Every structure is written in structure tokens, then in C-alpha cells.
Amino acid sequence: MKYSGLALPRYTSYPAITGWKDTSTIPAIKEQLDATALDQKAFSLYFHVPFCQRLCFYCGCSKEIMNPASTATQDVVQQYLQGLEREVAHFQHHVDSCVIEQLHFGGGTPNFLNVAQWRQLYENVLSRFTVSEEAEWSVELDPRLVKEDEIRYLYEIGVNRVSFGIQDFDPQVQKAINRIQPYEKVAEAVELVRSCGIPYINIDLIYGLPFQTEESMQRTLDQVIRLSPDRIAYYRLAVLPDMFKAQQTFIDKDLPEGAACLALNLLGINRFLAAGYEFIGLDHFAKSNDPLAVAARKDEVRRNFQGMTTGSNLPHLGFGPSAISMLDDVFVQNPKSIDQWLVMVDDHEFKRKSRILTEDDKIRREVINQIFCHGTIDKPYTEAFHDVEFDHYFAKELHDLKSLARDGLVTLDTHDIRLTQPLGLILRQAVAAVFDTQQREGRGSQVS
The missing domain is CATH 3.30.750.200 (Transcription Regulator spoIIAA)
Incomplete structure (x- = not known):
């Protein structure tokens, strides 16, 4: 609850x-x-x-x-x-x-x-x-x-x-x-x-x-x-x-x-x-x-x-209207209405909603994907793939994860962060939110 x-x-x-x-x-x-x-x-x-x-x-x-x-x-x-x-x-x-x-x-x-x-x-x-x-x-x-x-x-x-x-x-x-x-x-x-x-x-x-x-x-x-x-x-x-x-x-x-x-x-x-x-x-x-x-x-x-x-x-x-493209370094969304989308199709300079990913975005995206797709965050893999020192880069997040560990959602060790079965796997969103900058800045830590 x-x-x-x-x-x-x-x-x-x-x-x-x-x-x-x-x-x-x-x-x-x-x-x-x-x-x-x-x-x-x-x-x-x-x-x-x-x-x-x-x-x-x-x-x-x-x-x-x-x-x-x-x-x-x-x-x-x-x-x-x-x-x-x-x-x-x-x-x-x-x-x-x-x-x-x-x-x-x-x-x-x-x-x-x-x-x-x-x-x-x-x-x-x-x-x-x-x-x-x-x-x-x-x-x-x-x-x-x-x-x-x-x-x-x-x-x-x-x-x-x-x-x-x-x-x-x-x-x-x-x-x-x-x-x-x-x-x-x-x-x-x-x-x-x-x-x-x-x-x-x-x-x-x-x-x-x-x-x-x-x-x-x-x-x-x-x-x-x-x-x-x-x-x-x-x-x-x-x-x-x-x-x-x-x-x-x-x-x-x-x-x-x-x-x-x-x-x-x-x-x-x-x-x-x-x-x-x-x-x-x-x-x-x-x-x-x-x-x-x-x-x-x-x-x-x-x-x-x-x-x-x-x-x-x-x-x-x-x-099509509202469709989203996800390329290596950018997300782009078409306008939602048919009329606006048709204008965009014919106007090369039409500006649409997008996000050019920063290096921090890419690192956090990879960690959140590991949470949802594997149920485990592999620290050495993340470090090798993104050239960061995991425990230092995510020091605040690791502090917040301790409360999730006490509640039985994750287990923490030197090499990985593993979601528990079944509780952690059911509540993946709560684990992912720890690594979400928007959640942390907008509402403070959701789960501490």
C-alpha cells in the first residue's frame, strides 16, 4: 500500500x-x-x-x-x-x-x-x-x-x-x-x-x-x-x-x-x-x-x-498525428491534431515537441531499462558502457534505495541491485523513480 x-x-x-x-x-x-x-x-x-x-x-x-x-x-x-x-x-x-x-x-x-x-x-x-x-x-x-x-x-x-x-x-x-x-x-x-x-x-x-x-x-x-x-x-x-x-x-x-x-x-x-x-x-x-x-x-x-x-x-x-520517434539521441513527437500534423508535414521548419538526450539522460535511461527489462541493475556493465563510477555517480540514489531494501523491494550488493520476487518486480516503477531526475527534482524523493 x-x-x-x-x-x-x-x-x-x-x-x-x-x-x-x-x-x-x-x-x-x-x-x-x-x-x-x-x-x-x-x-x-x-x-x-x-x-x-x-x-x-x-x-x-x-x-x-x-x-x-x-x-x-x-x-x-x-x-x-x-x-x-x-x-x-x-x-x-x-x-x-x-x-x-x-x-x-x-x-x-x-x-x-x-x-x-x-x-x-x-x-x-x-x-x-x-x-x-x-x-x-x-x-x-x-x-x-x-x-x-x-x-x-x-x-x-x-x-x-x-x-x-x-x-x-x-x-x-x-x-x-x-x-x-x-x-x-x-x-x-x-x-x-x-x-x-x-x-x-x-x-x-x-x-x-x-x-x-x-x-x-x-x-x-x-x-x-x-x-x-x-x-x-x-x-x-x-x-x-x-x-x-x-x-x-x-x-x-x-x-x-x-x-x-x-x-x-x-x-x-x-x-x-x-x-x-x-x-x-x-x-x-x-x-x-x-x-x-x-x-x-x-x-x-x-x-x-x-x-x-x-x-x-x-x-x-x-x-501520423501524435506519433513519437525514438532515435539514438533524440525523442520527437508529432502534433496531436490532424490539422496541425498536416501543417507540419509540409513545413520543414515546423517545430515540434522533442528531447535531445544529455549524457545523464542516457545513463539513467539505461539503468531504468535494466530495472524494467531485467529486474537487475548490473553496476559493472553500466560503468563499462557509460564510463562512470556507479556508486559515486548515483550516491544519492543508493542512499534512497536503502529504504526500499528495508521494505523488501530490492537487495543491494557490490555488483548489482536486484529487484526482489515478487514484490520488487511488481513495484518496478517505485524503484525506477529513484533514478528519475524529474521525480527527484519535482517532488523530492518519492520513496525515502
């Missing part, structure tokens, strides 16, 4: 996006991209599809709520697809010598697009890159919108993993978050994906939603396990300003908090472990034969804006 209630970053990047204050233009990004491409011969690509038919009240993602049957909506979709073509044209030649090992389509709702639009996206955008035959192609899908011709086309172009945002199967919870999707509908979508040949399925769940109880969550967990996804993400609700504006009455009295929220977290962890899933870290679980579990056993898992992923140190290029 002491640690689980802290409002800490998810550390899908370091520094967290709230600390990005620099600006960057297309020429500056190209310069960084050239340097990264010389050092890294493989990349990951992310495409943000910002369209949704309905607003889900829990969602903090960048999206535009639109009616797909509207002519005006289809005009906007065409502007978006043409904008992607122009954005990709700025950067594709800078990675001509590189192979693409991961592609991810997120949203919004990627299956807002119809087959003709997916074909346009593939032929005019994706075909410009050299994609590995072993690449992981993943697409986020709304199970309520799944159509057979679309799934068959996604399989044909190479998609081998889909992710369904389920969140909860309880009718009362679904009504509260404005996402009605019965179990039977989702089961049909899962079966269709498998019958079309796409081998891997992810399911996302959220705990801490209105009206959730241990009893209702147990039913949802049992139904999810019946679907037998290859990976499960079990996130805690992140309450953002005005996110539940339309449902404010629920937020005041029906969100699980404190011990109730912790109980939901532990319920999910124990249920997934009992069902044979491996605990990859923080909020991710995978079957033992899934590539993520295999990567975890090889110490090759990384954490980025898709959560825990395979791909080791792949640099990351993002396209």
Missing part, C-alpha cells in the same frame, strides 16, 4: 514526455536519423491511425471521433493517407540501407480504415521500406468492427499479430466507460483472426475502472483466459484531466482505490500465473512460446511506447 498508490510514470521512455521541452524540425530530425541509421541497421515503425467511431471514457490516446459513413469523414481519411505519403517521403531514403523488423499500427482505431484504404496505405507507404520476412507486424483492432475481408487482407500483407482492447467484460463496467462489447462478439473476432491465419493475439485489460469488484474481475479474467490470447496487458487506469468528464459522477464514488485497486492487481497477476502465463514485467504477461516470453528469457526485452516488446535496442520511427 505504501508504494502502489504513488502516481509514477509508466517509463515507456526516459525522460518522460512531460519533460520534453526542446523543439526539433525536419532537417534536425534527418540529421539524427542519418547518425542512427549508420549505427543501427534495423528499425521499428509506428503508424498512428487517429480515427474512432465512439469515445471510450477511459481513453487518453490521441483520437478524432468521426462517423465513417460521412463523406466529410472519408475526405479527412484521404487527407490523412496522403499526409502519411508525404511524411514518409521525408525520411524513407535515410533508412534505405536498413531493414524494418517491427511495424505497429495503433490508434485511435486502425480498423476504422476499410480494405481499399489499407491497400492504399500498403501500396503508397509501406512498400517504400525494406521489411524483414521475420518482422513482427501488429495492428490494434476494435473487435466490434472486425470484418473478414479486412482481416484476410491484413494477413496477406504480412500482419502476424493483432491486439484487442477489451478492458472489461462486465456489462455495468462497459456501460460506464461507453464501450459495449459482449464476450460472444469478441470471441467471434478472435476466432475469425485465427481462422484467417494470423498467429498471435494480444488482449488489453484495465483495472481500476468504475464498478469493478474482485468478483466481476474474476469473471472477466476467466473469460479472457478462455480466449487463450498469446499476450495479455493488464494496465491500471490512468486518470487524466477531464478524461471522465462525461461520467464525472462515477469518478467520485465508484472507482476502486487503495486496497481495492491493489487487490484487483494481485488478482490478475495470480490468475494469469495460474493459467500458465509468464510475468514479463509490470503489466505484461505472455505464453511461454510467445516471442516476448522467449525474448525475456534471453534478456532481450525492451520497454518503449508499445510497452514491453521484443526488438532489443531498435530505434523507432513514428508517423
Whole structure:
């Protein structure tokens, strides 16, 4: 309880996006991209599809709520697809010598697009890159919108993993978050994906939603396990300003908090472990034969804006509104609105949110990645990789870690700092926060 209630970053990047204050233009990004491409011969690509038919009240993602049957909506979709073509044209030649090992389509709702639009996206955008035959192609899908011709086309172009945002199967919870999707509908979508040949399925769940109880969550967990996804993400609700504006009455009295929220977290962890899933870290679980579990056993898992992923140190290029690029020395985020993004695509001097990493950023990013991906901070490795003397460089942090050690989250010795099992591994964010300059300067030590 002491640690689980802290409002800490998810550390899908370091520094967290709230600390990005620099600006960057297309020429500056190209310069960084050239340097990264010389050092890294493989990349990951992310495409943000910002369209949704309905607003889900829990969602903090960048999206535009639109009616797909509207002519005006289809005009906007065409502007978006043409904008992607122009954005990709700025950067594709800078990675001509590189192979693409991961592609991810997120949203919004990627299956807002119809087959003709997916074909346009593939032929005019994706075909410009050299994609590995072993690449992981993943697409986020709304199970309520799944159509057979679309799934068959996604399989044909190479998609081998889909992710369904389920969140909860309880009718009362679904009504509260404005996402009605019965179990039977989702089961049909899962079966269709498998019958079309796409081998891997992810399911996302959220705990801490209105009206959730241990009893209702147990039913949802049992139904999810019946679907037998290859990976499960079990996130805690992140309450953002005005996110539940339309449902404010629920937020005041029906969100699980404190011990109730912790109980939901532990319920999910124990249920997934009992069902044979491996605990990859923080909020991710995978079957033992899934590539993520295999990567975890090889110490090759990384954490980025898709959560825990395979791909080791792949640099990351993002396209579309709000998309983020993660190169060796810089993070860059596109503007969130479609209109602003389209302006940026055509204006090489347009300044966007970014962070050029300092040497201190890189050292702390490496340590936080070790916490999330390995559960151990290897002092000699960190010293050799970054040419620092660990105990001296992190003297204040080591002092604060003593209180975590007393509470049973970590063990400290000469060569490494090891997160305990299970407590430290569950509370990785609290350990990572010790090394986070923003947390230390903004709030003092969170955990001392």
C-alpha cells in the first residue's frame, strides 16, 4: 500500500514526455536519423491511425471521433493517407540501407480504415521500406468492427499479430466507460483472426475502472483466459484531466482505490500465473512460446511506447498525428491534431515537441531499462558502457534505495541491485523513480 498508490510514470521512455521541452524540425530530425541509421541497421515503425467511431471514457490516446459513413469523414481519411505519403517521403531514403523488423499500427482505431484504404496505405507507404520476412507486424483492432475481408487482407500483407482492447467484460463496467462489447462478439473476432491465419493475439485489460469488484474481475479474467490470447496487458487506469468528464459522477464514488485497486492487481497477476502465463514485467504477461516470453528469457526485452516488446535496442520511427520517434539521441513527437500534423508535414521548419538526450539522460535511461527489462541493475556493465563510477555517480540514489531494501523491494550488493520476487518486480516503477531526475527534482524523493 505504501508504494502502489504513488502516481509514477509508466517509463515507456526516459525522460518522460512531460519533460520534453526542446523543439526539433525536419532537417534536425534527418540529421539524427542519418547518425542512427549508420549505427543501427534495423528499425521499428509506428503508424498512428487517429480515427474512432465512439469515445471510450477511459481513453487518453490521441483520437478524432468521426462517423465513417460521412463523406466529410472519408475526405479527412484521404487527407490523412496522403499526409502519411508525404511524411514518409521525408525520411524513407535515410533508412534505405536498413531493414524494418517491427511495424505497429495503433490508434485511435486502425480498423476504422476499410480494405481499399489499407491497400492504399500498403501500396503508397509501406512498400517504400525494406521489411524483414521475420518482422513482427501488429495492428490494434476494435473487435466490434472486425470484418473478414479486412482481416484476410491484413494477413496477406504480412500482419502476424493483432491486439484487442477489451478492458472489461462486465456489462455495468462497459456501460460506464461507453464501450459495449459482449464476450460472444469478441470471441467471434478472435476466432475469425485465427481462422484467417494470423498467429498471435494480444488482449488489453484495465483495472481500476468504475464498478469493478474482485468478483466481476474474476469473471472477466476467466473469460479472457478462455480466449487463450498469446499476450495479455493488464494496465491500471490512468486518470487524466477531464478524461471522465462525461461520467464525472462515477469518478467520485465508484472507482476502486487503495486496497481495492491493489487487490484487483494481485488478482490478475495470480490468475494469469495460474493459467500458465509468464510475468514479463509490470503489466505484461505472455505464453511461454510467445516471442516476448522467449525474448525475456534471453534478456532481450525492451520497454518503449508499445510497452514491453521484443526488438532489443531498435530505434523507432513514428508517423501520423501524435506519433513519437525514438532515435539514438533524440525523442520527437508529432502534433496531436490532424490539422496541425498536416501543417507540419509540409513545413520543414515546423517545430515540434522533442528531447535531445544529455549524457545523464542516457545513463539513467539505461539503468531504468535494466530495472524494467531485467529486474537487475548490473553496476559493472553500466560503468563499462557509460564510463562512470556507479556508486559515486548515483550516491544519492543508493542512499534512497536503502529504504526500499528495508521494505523488501530490492537487495543491494557490490555488483548489482536486484529487484526482489515478487514484490520488487511488481513495484518496478517505485524503484525506477529513484533514478528519475524529474521525480527527484519535482517532488523530492518519492520513496525515502
